[in-house]
Each structure stands twice: as structure tokens, then as C-alpha cells.
Amino acid sequence: MSILPRLLVLPLLLLAADAAAATTDPHSYANTEAVTVRSLALDLDVDFDKRELAGTAELSLDWHDPAARTLVLDTRDLTIEGVEAQVAGGPARVLGFALDQRDPILGSALRIRLDQPAASVRIRYRSAPGASGLQWMTPAQTAGKQQPFMFSQSESIHARSWVPLQDTPSVRFTYTAHVRAPKALRVVMSADNDVKHALDGDFRFTMDKPIPSYLLAIAVGDIAVRETGPRSAVYAEPSVVESAATEFADTEKMIETTEKLYGPYRWGRYDILVLPPSFPFGGMENPRLTFATPTVLVGDKSLVSLVAHELAHSWSGNLVTNAAWKHMWLNEGFTTYVENRIVEAVYGKAQADEEFILAADELRGELAETPKPDQRLVPDFDTRDADDAGSDFAYTKGAWLLRTLEAKFGREAFDAYLRGYFDHFAFQSITTAQMLDYLEPNLLQKYPGKMSLAEVRAWIEQPGIPADAGVPTSERFVSIEKQRGEWLAGTRKAAELDAKGWNTQEWMYFLDGLPKPLKAAQLAEFDAAWHLTGAANAEIARRWYLAAIRADYRPAREQMAAYMSRIGRRYLVLPLYEELARTPDGLAFARGVYAKAKPGYHPLTQAGIEKALAKKKKR
Numbered sequence: 001m002s003i004l005p006r007l008l009v010l011p012l013l014l015l016a017a018d019a020a021a022a023t024t025d026p027h028s029y030a031n032t033e034a035v036t037v038r039s040l041a042l043d044l045d046v047d048f049d050k051r052e053l054a055g056t057a058e059l060s061l062d063w064h065d066p067a068a069r070t071l072v073l074d075t076r077d078l079t080i081e082g083v084e085a086q087v088a089g090g091p092a093r094v095l096g097f098a099l100d101q102r103d104p105i106l107g108s109a110l111r112i113r114l115d116q117p118a119a120s121v122r123i124r125y126r127s128a129p130g131a132s133g134l135q136w137m138t139p140a141q142t143a144g145k146q147q148p149f150m151f152s153q154s155e156s157i158h159a160r161s162w163v164p165l166q167d168t169p170s171v172r173f174t175y176t177a178h179v180r181a182p183k184a185l186r187v188v189m190s191a192d193n194d195v196k197h198a199l200d201g202d203f204r205f206t207m208d209k210p211i212p213s214y215l216l217a218i219a220v221g222d223i224a225v226r227e228t229g230p231r232s233a234v235y236a237e238p239s240v241v242e243s244a245a246t247e248f249a250d251t252e253k254m255i256e257t258t259e260k261l262y263g264p265y266r267w268g269r270y271d272i273l274v275l276p277p278s279f280p281f282g283g284m285e286n287p288r289l290t291f292a293t294p295t296v297l298v299g300d301k302s303l304v305s306l307v308a309h310e311l312a313h314s315w316s317g318n319l320v321t322n323a324a325w326k327h328m329w330l331n332e333g334f335t336t337y338v339e340n341r342i343v344e345a346v347y348g349k350a351q352a353d354e355e356f357i358l359a360a361d362e363l364r365g366e367l368a369e370t371p372k373p374d375q376r377l378v379p380d381f382d383t384r385d386a387d388d389a390g391s392d393f394a395y396t397k398g399a400w401l402l403r404t405l406e407a408k409f410g411r412e413a414f415d416a417y418l419r420g421y422f423d424h425f426a427f428q429s430i431t432t433a434q435m436l437d438y439l440e441p442n443l444l445q446k447y448p449g450k451m452s453l454a455e456v457r458a459w460i461e462q463p464g465i466p467a468d469a470g471v472p473t474s475e476r477f478v479s480i481e482k483q484r485g486e487w488l489a490g491t492r493k494a495a496e497l498d499a500k501g502w503n504t505q506e507w508m509y510f511l512d513g514l515p516k517p518l519k520a521a522q523l524a525e526f527d528a529a530w531h532l533t534g535a536a537n538a539e540i541a542r543r544w545y546l547a548a549i550r551a552d553y554r555p556a557r558e559q560m561a562a563y564m565s566r567i568g569r570r571y572l573v574l575p576l577y578e579e580l581a582r583t584p585d586g587l588a589f590a591r592g593v594y595a596k597a598k599p600g601y602h603p604l605t606q607a608g609i610e611k612a613l614a615k616k617k618k619r
């Protein structure tokens with residue numbers, strides 16, 4: 001990382017120390033102290049043969065330092081073909097630029113030299129075939145097998161691999177896009193998608209609300225659409241769109257529920273794009289168009305908390321945004337809390353409690369293997385990859401702090417507070433310090449004696465889970481725990497378990513609580529009764545295959561390999577590779593599966609698996 005531009009702006013830093021302190025982001029080269037992007041206009045051609053996006057990005061600029069003569073942008077593996085300045089009324093002027101050496105985490109700073117602050121600059125560029133934020137899929141890798149598919153994943157710092165820009169969540173901008181793609185394919189973006197748009201290869205988009213760069217999103221493919229409500233629709237490959245529309249039928253109910261709690265939905269439409277199974281995450285809260293994995297389409301709505309989560313981001317994250325990635329709990333902890341409130345309102349308290357108990361158990365399980373400094377809500381990520389910031393501590397411990405505040409101040413007071421928080425910081429990017437500065441007068445001091453600032457700070461700054469963390473109880477889970485104990489003790493046969501009516505969460509609870517490892521004979525008896533090898537439900541299958549690897553239960557291997565080849569969601573497949581890598585035989589098997597499955601995986605999934613297979617872990 002070059003320190004040159006930071007030195008150049010030092011005098012300004014001293015003049016505007018407050019603003020600079022709020023916006024400095026170690027995961028961006030952008031000189032945001034001097035200049036920020038106000039709007040972006042993209043003009044791009046989608047080329048599936050070359051696997052590239054090519055065209056121009058025009059950035060409208062707000063200059064904060066009239067003496068500044070450099071614009072520094074973030075890029076990763078982009079080819080920059082030229083830069084022009086637009087000065088009001090005058091002709092375009094060619095500008096000089098330099099691309100720094102590539103940093104493995106941050107990419108390459110693009111330094112553009114100006115002789116005067118320009119109203120806008122236009123950059124002609126093309127993306128690389130291996131762009132970290134794009135996945136290019138062959139027809140064979142899609143459900144329909146006829147057309148190619150491409151989608152983006154910009155969070156955390158991958159927007160820079162397909163657009164040259166200030167790639168930091170501390171800067172917000174509006175955007176327009178003109179995108180040309182092969183006819184018969186549909187282009188969708190995190191903007192105003194038209195469900196009736198002709199498939200004519202020529203698409204225009206507008207996002208008129210200011211968003212941070214990680215919410216820039218695009219997908220192109222054989223994409224059909226079904227409306228699910230007055231302001232919601234599902235986009236997916238034709239063979240998937242009906243089941244997706246059925247699974248996500250409660251979307252409008254969820255939007256109304258969240259509006260009742262936290263104020264109006266401010267983004268217009270809320271659509272969902274269901275991606276091919278290689279999508280590396282569960283969901284991505286791209287504004288107006290959530291991207292979602294098809295692995296939550298299980299037929300009984302038991303995994304639609306994913307939609308609750310991505311919808312919740314319309315308030316926590318997209319509306320009130322973490323200003324740097326080490327403050328990610330402001331996005332994910334708040335969202336995980338709101339998600340659970342939506343699930344409770346739409347599907348009942350028992351369902352919401354089951355989901356929280358599972359998450360809390362998982363977090364407790366991670367205490368032993370997570371270094372203490374990383375158990376804080378604001379860990380030190382300044383020199384690490386921003387992609388590593390999204391731990392269960394940011395999500396579950398963050399949500400747990402908000403649950404604790406709710407318990408201590410009462411639901412009525414806390415709901416009113418949270419609604420006020422979203423209004424107060426709407427369309428801003430904030431730090432944990434700013435969150436606390438607002439919390440103190442508006443909740444802690446307003447209702448004195450309930451929880452002190454020191455107690456809140458302990459949650460944020462100390463490792464572990466504080467003693468005042470409450471956990472709900474679940475009668476269903478208590479019954480399942482009893483049955484699991486009886487089966488393990490040999491006093492109840494697997495076939496005699498009362499499991500016919502278990503929902504996904506109840507199966508997850510049963511499997512999560514199994515001792516590690518079981519005996520292969522125990523798994524064989526269980527499999528004969530409940531046929532979990534080859535289970536269609538990906539959450540259940542993930543846990544079963546983990547148990548199978550630990551027990552070296554070989555009859556599961558063929559179906560497990562098929563599962564690992566079919567799905568590219570990191571959360572579902574990465575733990576299987578990691579567990580397999582613990583023994584030489586498992587490692588050899590995992591390498592064989594990976595060799596075949598690799599072309600279907602997203603670059604982010606490939607990177608995680610290659611890391612797991614490179615260092616052989618000891619049991």
C-alpha cells in the first residue's frame with residue numbers, strides 16, 4: 001500500500017480532522033478527504049465470449065479540497081484504456097493516469113492527474129475474465145443448460161474488480177447504467193428493474209438513492225420473473241421461478257411487518273433474484289433486488305428467514321451503513337436482530353426462538369477456536385482482508401447485544417429507539433462511536449438505571465459473551481434433546497424417534513448436538529431409518545455429511561460428492577472440505593471432488609476451498 005497520497009493530503013487532514021476521522025477506510029486507496037463521488041454513470045457491454053464487461057464509468061465529483069489535483073480510485077485487475085475530464089461547457093480533455101502495483105488484498109490504486117478540479121471524469125476500461133467480483137458461467141453450469149449466466153458479488157471490496165470507483169462504504173453515490181447484452185438474456189441490477197422489460201439486449205437503469213459501492217450489483221442470464229405482491233417479484237431461471245415464487249410468497253407480509261416496526265420501506269420495489277447454486281452466499285442485500293441462493297427453496301418456507309435477513313438490510317446496512325468493514329456488526333448484528341423480529345411477527349415466537357437458539361449455540365461453539373481479539377464486536381481488521389470481517393460475532397453477538405438492550409429497556413421503548421436510530425442516520429455511513437454517541441442520550445440516559453454505557457461497551461470491546469446475555473427456551477428442542485440422549489444411550493432405536501414432523505431447525509438442532517465423532521454403525525442405523533444421505537434439504541444434508549466425515553461413514557460419500565459439486569454456497573460446502581482435509585484419505589477424496597467441481601464454483605468459494613486443502617489440519 002502506497003502512502004504517497006495520504007502524505008499529500010496531510011495538511012487538509014489537519015484542517016478537516018473530524019470529517020477525515022469519520023471517512024478513513026483502510027480497505028480503500030481513495031482520497032476521500034479531498035474528493036468524493038456523487039454519482040456514477042455506467043455504459044457497459046457484456047461479452048460472454050471474452051468474459052468481460054467493457055465500456056465507460058463516468059464519475060461526478062464533489063471536491064472538498066480546492067487545492068487537490070489528484071483523484072485516487074480503487075481498481076482490481078481492470079485494464080484502464082483512457083481517462084477524460086468533463087469540464088462544464090468545454091470539450092472533454094484527456095488526462096494522465098497511473099495504475100499502482102497490485103496489492104493482493106486491495107488491488108491497484110488508479111491515480112488520475114488533473115490540472116483543475118473537474119466536475120466529472122470518464123474512464124474507459126474493461127474487466128478481467130477472473131474478476132473477483134464477477135462469476136461467468138457456461139450454459140452447462142446453469143439449471144436451464146441453454147444460456148450463459150453472469151452475476152456480481154461486490155461486498156466487501158469486489159466492486160473495484162468491475163468498476164473503477166471509490167470502493168469504500170463511507171462514500172455514497174447514485175447511479176445510472178446503460179448495459180448491452182446478448183438478445184434473449186435479461187439484465188437486472190440493484191436499481192429500478194422493469195418486470196415487463198423486452199429482452200432486446202438493451203437495458204437502462206437508475207438508482208436514485210445514494211448507495212455505497214458494495215451494493216452495486218448486476219446479473220445477466222436466462223431470467224424469468226413472477227410477481228409475488230404489489231411491490232415484489234421473484235427473478236430466477238425459468239425452471240426455478242415457480243418454486244421460488246411459492247417459497248417467497250410471504251414477501252409483502254414481511255415488508256409490511258418491518259415497516260410497522262421501523263418505518264417506511266424507502267427503496268420502492270423489493271425484488272428477489274434467485275441465482276444458480278454456485279452463488280457463494282446465502283443472500284446479498286443488493287438494494288431493490290436481493291440476490292439469493294436456491295438452497296433455501298425447500299418447499300415449506302422453513303428457510304425464508306434468509307429473505308427476512310436481506311429485507312432487514314433495507315434498514316440496517318443499506319440505509320444506515322457501516323463506514324468501514326471493522327464496524328460490520330452495525331450492518332450484520334442489527335440486521336440479524338431485525339431478521340428475528342420479522343420471523344417472530346410472521347411465523348411466530350417458537351420459530352424465531354428456535355432460530356436464535358441455534359445461532360447462539362453455534363456462536364458458543366466458536367469461542368474455543370476464535371482468537372480472543374476477534375471475539376470483540378469491532379475487531380482490528382485494518383491490515384486484513386475485509387472479506388474476513390463477517391464472523392458469527394458480528395452477526396450473532398451483535399444481535400445478542402440488541403436483544404439484551406430490548407430485554408432491559410422493554411420492547412416498546414427499544415422499538416421506538418431503533419426506529420429513531422434508522423431515521424436519524426438514514427442514508428449515512430457511521431462508525432461504532434457514532435452509534436454509541438446516539439445510544440447514550442436517546443436510550444441509556446432516557447431510561448436511567450437499566451443498562452450503563454460501560455455495560456454496553458463491555459459487549460463491544462470485551463471477548464466472549466457477557467453474563468447478562470439471555471437465551472430463550474424451546475419446548476420442542478427440549479423434547480428433541482431428550483430423544484437424542486435416549487438414542488445415543490441405546491434405549492431408543494433411530495426408527496422410534498418422533499422425527500416425522502420435525503422442521504428444518506429441529507433437524508439442525510438434533511444433528512448439531514451429536515457427539516463428535518459417532519460410530520459409523522450408528523450412522524448406518526440412523527440412515528436406514530431417516531435416509532439423510534442424499535437429503536434434498538441442504539442445511540440438513542450439510543450437518544449429516546459433517547457427521548459422516550467424522551465417523552468415516554463411507555456409504556454417504558457418493559451423495560456427498562454430488563452435493564459438493566452441485567452447490568457452491570461457501571457456508572454449505574467449505575466446512576465439508578475443511579473436515580475432510582483433517583485426514584490423508586479425506587484430503588485425497590476432497591481433492592478429487594474439487595478437481596471436478598471447481599469450474600462451477602465462484603472465485604470466492606474457490607479461494608476458500610484452496611486455502612482449506614492447502615494446509616492439512618490435524619485432528
Ligand SMILES: [Zn+2]
Nearest residue numbers: 309313332335
Ligand atoms: Zn447480512
